[in-house]
Amino acid sequence: MKFSKKYFNLIYALLMSIIMGLMMAAVLTAILTGIHGDYVTRWLKAFIQVWPVAFPILLILAPLVRKLTTDLTEP
Numbered sequence: 001m002k003f004s005k006k007y008f009n010l011i012y013a014l015l016m017s018i019i020m021g022l023m024m025a026a027v028l029t030a031i032l033t034g035i036h037g038d039y040v041t042r043w044l045k046a047f048i049q050v051w052p053v054a055f056p057i058l059l060i061l062a063p064l065v066r067k068l069t070t071d072l073t074e075p
Helices: 005-033 039-072
Strands: none
Touching (some): 005 039
């Protein structure tokens, strides 16, 4: 299934926020509470709290970071 290019920023932010949210929640959950017992439950609970923040931030910042990266690199 392919989506129109007009949805690129939305899909990019969605996928990146899910990946980064899962990774950051996993690391912070392990650091703050340890990897034992109900770690996976605590990890997913942390992700559910983090993702609604990560998605809009990435949605807003991804185009700005893409432009900055383009400006800082050679064509």
